Amino acid sequence: MSRKIKSTSAPDTPGYNPSRRSFLGAMATAAGVTLAPGVILYAISKSSPANARTLDAAVTSDVRWGMLIDVGRCDSGCDDCVSACAKENGLRGHGRPETDAQWIRKIDLKNSQTGNSTSLPMMCQHCENPPCVDVCPTGASFKRADGIVLVDKHICIGCRYCMMACPYKARSFVHEALEDQKSHAPRGKGTVESCTLCVHRIDANQQPACVEACSDTGGGAMLFGDLNDPDSEISQRVAKYASQQVRADLGLNPGVRYRNL
Amino acid sequence: MKRIIYSEIKGNSNQFYSLAAILIVFTLSALGSAFYMEHYGHVVTGMNNQIVWGTPHVFAIFLIVAASGALNVASIGTVFGKPIYKPLGRLSGLLAIALLLGGLVVLVLDLGRPDRLIVAMLNYNFKSIFTWNIFLYIGFLGVVAVYLWLQMERRMNHFAKTAGLVAFIWRLVLTTGTGSIFGFLVAREAYDSAIMAPLFIAMSFSFGLAIYILVLLAAYRGSDREIGDVVISKLGRLLGIFVAAVLFLTAVQHLTNLYAAEHAGVERFILLDGGIYTMLFWAGQVLVGGLIPLMLVYRPAASPNRNVILASTLVIIGGFAQVYVIVIGGQTYPLNLFPGMEVSSSFADGAFATYSPSLPEIGLGLGGVAIAGLIVLFGIKLLRFLPTSLANAAIDPHHTVTAKTP
Numbered sequence: 001m002s003r004k005i006k007s008t009s010a011p012d013t014p015g016y017n018p019s020r021r022s023f024l025g026a027m028a029t030a031a032g033v034t035l036a037p038g039v040i041l042y043a044i045s046k047s048s049p050a051n052a053r054t055l056d057a058a059v060t061s062d063v064r065w066g067m068l069i070d071v072g073r074c075d076s077g078c079d080d081c082v083s084a085c086a087k088e089n090g091l092r093g094h095g096r097p098e099t100d101a102q103w104i105r106k107i108d109l110k111n112s113q114t115g116n117s118t119s120l121p122m123m124c125q126h127c128e129n130p131p132c133v134d135v136c137p138t139g140a141s142f143k144r145a146d147g148i149v150l151v152d153k154h155i156c157i158g159c160r161y162c163m164m165a166c167p168y169k170a171r172s173f174v175h176e177a178l179e180d181q182k183s184h185a186p187r188g189k190g191t192v193e194s195c196t197l198c199v200h201r202i203d204a205n206q207q208p209a210c211v212e213a214c215s216d217t218g219g220g221a222m223l224f225g226d227l228n229d230p231d232s233e234i235s236q237r238v239a240k241y242a243s244q245q246v247r248a249d250l251g252l253n254p255g256v257r258y259r260n261l
Numbered sequence: 262m263k264r265i266i267y268s269e270i271k272g273n274s275n276q277f278y279s280l281a282a283i284l285i286v287f288t289l290s291a292l293g294s295a296f297y298m299e300h301y302g303h304v305v306t307g308m309n310n311q312i313v314w315g316t317p318h319v320f321a322i323f324l325i326v327a328a329s330g331a332l333n334v335a336s337i338g339t340v341f342g343k344p345i346y347k348p349l350g351r352l353s354g355l356l357a358i359a360l361l362l363g364g365l366v367v368l369v370l371d372l373g374r375p376d377r378l379i380v381a382m383l384n385y386n387f388k389s390i391f392t393w394n395i396f397l398y399i400g401f402l403g404v405v406a407v408y409l410w411l412q413m414e415r416r417m418n419h420f421a422k423t424a425g426l427v428a429f430i431w432r433l434v435l436t437t438g439t440g441s442i443f444g445f446l447v448a449r450e451a452y453d454s455a456i457m458a459p460l461f462i463a464m465s466f467s468f469g470l471a472i473y474i475l476v477l478l479a480a481y482r483g484s485d486r487e488i489g490d491v492v493i494s495k496l497g498r499l500l501g502i503f504v505a506a507v508l509f510l511t512a513v514q515h516l517t518n519l520y521a522a523e524h525a526g527v528e529r530f531i532l533l534d535g536g537i538y539t540m541l542f543w544a545g546q547v548l549v550g551g552l553i554p555l556m557l558v559y560r561p562a563a564s565p566n567r568n569v570i571l572a573s574t575l576v577i578i579g580g581f582a583q584v585y586v587i588v589i590g591g592q593t594y595p596l597n598l599f600p601g602m603e604v605s606s607s608f609a610d611g612a613f614a615t616y617s618p619s620l621p622e623i624g625l626g627l628g629g630v631a632i633a634g635l636i637v638l639f640g641i642k643l644l645r646f647l648p649t650s651l652a653n654a655a656i657d658p659h660h661t662v663t664a665k666t667p
Binding site for chain 2: 094096097098099100101102105106107108109110111112113122131133134135136137138139140155156157158159160161163164165166167168169171172173174175176177188189190191192246247250
């Protein structure tokens with residue numbers, strides 16, 4: 001074998017040791033072939049909103065899921081995100097807007113001084129320092145390591161203190177009996193609920209339903225991704241363009257940011 | 262001072278049984294209301310996703326705040342060593358426990374899942390002031406029970422002062438905790454203020470004493486025992502100080518808010534054009550619950566007892582109005598997500614919330630009052646809470662007339 005390599009490689013190089021060189025070369029190739037798919041997968045996982053975490057692996061704080069909403073591309077008359085959320089999570093109104101749950105809603109804004117009008121979707125802002133989690137007596141309101149704020153429906157006692165504490169009015173109390181629930185979005189009469197960021201979809205490497213709907217049929221105003229990954233599209237966009245958090249004065253550091261507000 | 266003799270009331274009159282029956286009916290109607298609310302969900306109440314705390318919370322907070330205040334009479338006797346208050350201490354402790362239990366029953370039965378009370382007892386988030394309050398409330402019941410026992414067991418009387426001091430400090434912390442439930446709500450403009458804690462303490466002094474005066478008089482008149490005007494006028498003048506303290510802290514609360522331009526909206530709502538809430542504030546809290554009682558207790562009158570009874574009643578009515586304005590009025594004013602912008606949405610953003618109390622809510626709240634009443638009624642029937650006489654001569658060391666021996 002060494003003769004064959006010798007005949008095809010630089011035979012006249014001084015100090016040349018054919019057997020050692022071929023060994024190192026073979027090892028490098030083998031290592032490359034072994035590691036490359038992992039590196040590529042890792043790279044994909046870091047740049048794609050679809051996390052490569054498997055369901056049996058623990059959620060870590062390496063990831064911080066967030067959303068960037070370009071208000072300039074959000075049409076006042078469009079509520080595709082709202083209907084997609086309702087469909088995905090099995091939210092059905094009873095025709096009673098005061099007590100029906102709303103996980104995401106459209107807010108129309110008008111600057112009272114300039115007359116400028118805009119529209120935007122508002123939902124749980126998945127704060128880094130969520131007041132709802134602070135005030136919850138049982139710990140039913142909690143923040144997942146990857147930044148998603150959720151309610152554990154098994155230990156929520158329905159005291160509604162989180163609803164008093166949320167600055168975004170993002171939470172709803174289930175005021176009446178429910179039917180035909182979605183198995184991936186369990187709800188319960190007498191407990192509090194809010195946007196889950198479609199955690200079941202994120203765990204299945206998909207985007208939240210509202211983001212998908214906005215991109216498919218809406219204005220493409222919503223971008224979802226990992227704020228901790230400097231290479232993700234959302235990180236690059238928030239680095240390049242000015243964006244803002246609603247009620248930034250409260251220091252909650254929401255995971256949802258708005259552009260052109 | 263004469264040795265004070267305490268005894269149970271007979272509790273076998275028609276009046277006693279009628280009162281007990283009425284209180285039981287109200288208690289049962291509260292349980293029925295709670296069952297109705299849990300069965301159909303809170304959709305049958307006036308509460309909604311904008312007004313998340315309603316009339317049950319007004320009753321519960323009023324009762325819990327009053328509970329800690331009711332204990333003050335005992336504290337003044339044992340901790341601050343005023344002899345005239347000493348005979349009043351036992352009823353003060355009983356009333357404190359009764360009012361707290363009544364308030365807690367309302368609070369628990371209004372939960373979305375009251376069946377999960379055990380969950381709240383097993384899962385704690387120690388960053389939550391609700392969690393602190395669970396410990397403060399349960400601890401208060403224990404501390405006051407021990408305090409009562411030390412007062413009632415003569416051999417242990419010398420420990421009563423220490424227990425009284427612990428109970429007094431505990432009650433101050435407890436009311437601070439209750440006020441801070443609102444004070445810590447940074448996002449809501451009507452709350453979000455450290456003054457909520459001292460304001461609630463002053464409210465507790467005032468409401469608790471007003472209830473104490475009425476219960477004391479009712480118990481003595483109902484059981485044909487003598488009660489002199491020395492006690493009543495002294496309690497009445499003390500009530501005046503507490504009422505003035507509430508008015509003072511309320512003025513500071515609103516003046517501070519008025520100074521900040523960002524709070525002009527919510528202040529305008531409460532003080533000027535909030536409809537029912539503005540009326541409840543000025544007519545209910547300030548006039549009926551504040552200025553008129555002050556005038557009644559401090560103005561010389563032909564019938565001081567009647568004035569004190571009227572003042573106490575008005576303080577309770579004004580107190581309810583105040584708690585209603587704080588709890589419901591504070592939520593009615595919309596959250597301000599986008600300062601300087603006009604907002605509208607399908608979820609009532611930017612709109613004043615609407616709320617009207619429903620029958621089940623009122624039933625549940627009144628049930629809490631009834632439970633407190635039942636505890637006091639049977640407490641004084643079964644144990645020696647009340648001195649046999651509170652006649653002037655029996656309690657006032659400077660009174661010259663010989664006391665009647667009971």
